[in-house]
Amino acid sequence: MNVPLARPDITQREIDAVVEVLKSDILSIGPKIVEFEEKVAKYVGKKYAIAVNSGTSALHLIVRSLGIRDGDEVITTPFTFVATVNCFLYERAKPVFVDIDPDTLNMDIDKIEEKITDRTKAIMAVDIFGQPLDMVKINEIAKKYNLKVIEDSCEALGSEYNGIKAGTLCDAGAFAFYPNKQITTAEGGVIVTDNEDIAQLSRSMRSQGRPITGLWLEHERLGFNYRFSELNAALGIVQMERIEEIIKKRARVAEKYNERLKNLDGVKIPYIAPQVNKMSWFIYVIRLDKNIDRNKVMQYLINNGIGCRPYFTPVHLQPYIKEMTGYKEGDFPVTESVAKSTIALPFFNKITNEQIDYVVEKLREAINLFGK
Known part of the structure; x- marks a missing residue:
């Protein structure tokens, strides 16, 4: 798939x-x-x-x-x-x-x-x-x-x-x-x-x-x-x-992921602050525990036909930004730690339950394979 x-x-x-x-x-x-x-x-x-x-x-x-x-x-x-x-x-x-x-x-x-x-x-x-x-x-x-x-x-x-x-x-x-x-x-x-x-x-x-x-x-x-x-x-x-229809569709997809991933060991689902009374989801980004090799998990997903990306690489560590500004690794420890753990999973309005289940199944397999 x-x-x-x-x-x-x-x-x-x-x-x-x-x-x-x-x-x-x-x-x-x-x-x-x-x-x-x-x-x-x-x-x-x-x-x-x-x-x-x-x-x-x-x-x-x-x-x-x-x-x-x-x-x-x-x-x-x-x-x-x-x-x-x-x-x-x-x-x-x-x-x-x-x-x-x-x-x-x-x-x-x-x-x-x-x-x-x-x-x-x-x-x-x-x-x-x-x-x-x-x-x-x-x-x-x-x-x-x-x-x-x-x-x-x-x-x-x-x-x-x-x-x-x-x-x-x-x-x-x-x-x-x-x-x-x-x-x-x-x-x-x-x-x-x-x-x-x-x-x-x-x-x-x-x-x-x-x-x-x-x-x-x-x-x-x-x-x-x-x-x-x-x-x-x-x-x-x-x-x-169609904006309100689209926002509701995306919220339903996020809810489906949350329900399937909330009890999966090694995975942290997205946190939404209580003051956010309306969340318009752009992408769905999970975070993996430090003992899990994020890059190998991503490659496993890709090898199994699942699109994913490491959202985001810290801006201050982009080569040209480092050269222009002098920022270096270690300057923003929270950003750098988070960025090493994130994976954006497939997320779009018409994603099917079968596709979501497949993503979760392969993610679980990858975590079992590449946890330390």
């Missing part, structure tokens, strides 16, 4: 919507993008949504819109996808990492203040695997030190912490729509904000620095080709109309 790591949930409605655009005369910079942006803005409760071609682009435009530049410091987590950090490295700002909470795997908020200096410009909060942080607490720290707050919610569309939607209690938030995310636009991302300046600058910079109103070949500022297409938007519109 082959069980992929992820698979998008595409229905005939999405196919029809994309075909409709293909039959039209407008494939880019058209009404579908506006409609998609309006749906996202309404869903999260923000004034503005600016669609772009990836979550990375969304984060980069937020960083530029906030004026983060050479020599500035941005506080964030080392346990994340590299795009979180790349987006301000592009502007030659410096990442200042804060180790993670060993349960939620999110940045340890209690350790933020000790990392603040007179060069700190912003806090980049990240909602790991879909689990949001306590953004009220982060904003209190930011207000105390006059810092900007960015929320990387690329993995957390629809999640809520004490009723506050992920990506909303900040200067600007970002979501992403790669095919393994809750909803997909094939490739894509979006910025959400109540700040008109951030919205206007992002709209301009996503399209080569063009003015919001003006002639096509006028360019007011340095910009990029981060545009979102009508095809992506058409797919996203239908997916947004």
Whole structure:
């Protein structure tokens, strides 16, 4: 049996919507993008949504819109996808990492203040695997030190912490729509904000620095080709109309894994903080005990047709980050310990009970073989 790591949930409605655009005369910079942006803005409760071609682009435009530049410091987590950090490295700002909470795997908020200096410009909060942080607490720290707050919610569309939607209690938030995310636009991302300046600058910079109103070949500022297409938007519109259905499907898959794995020796199932009143699952990540060879377990699963990945390799140990920043192994012990133990198991809406049982069976076999 082959069980992929992820698979998008595409229905005939999405196919029809994309075909409709293909039959039209407008494939880019058209009404579908506006409609998609309006749906996202309404869903999260923000004034503005600016669609772009990836979550990375969304984060980069937020960083530029906030004026983060050479020599500035941005506080964030080392346990994340590299795009979180790349987006301000592009502007030659410096990442200042804060180790993670060993349960939620999110940045340890209690350790933020000790990392603040007179060069700190912003806090980049990240909602790991879909689990949001306590953004009220982060904003209190930011207000105390006059810092900007960015929320990387690329993995957390629809999640809520004490009723506050992920990506909303900040200067600007970002979501992403790669095919393994809750909803997909094939490739894509979006910025959400109540700040008109951030919205206007992002709209301009996503399209080569063009003015919001003006002639096509006028360019007011340095910009990029981060545009979102009508095809992506058409797919996203239908997916947004199905968002609550999709979140419930993913929650059911997580529950099935939890039920089957909660009593399996050597496995720790994901911890969700009680304040998270709504969890929008991105992926399902287990942790293995230290006496189990994680890499051999993963290879056994792969050899048996099961997709899996070690989410995440610590950012501060990526070769180019080490070279650019001077961080080294041992700097963030919780992150490094967790990263050696994690496995993302196959997780998608239409995974069958038979597939889940097969994954669990092979995982049990691997643990018995490679426990020390």
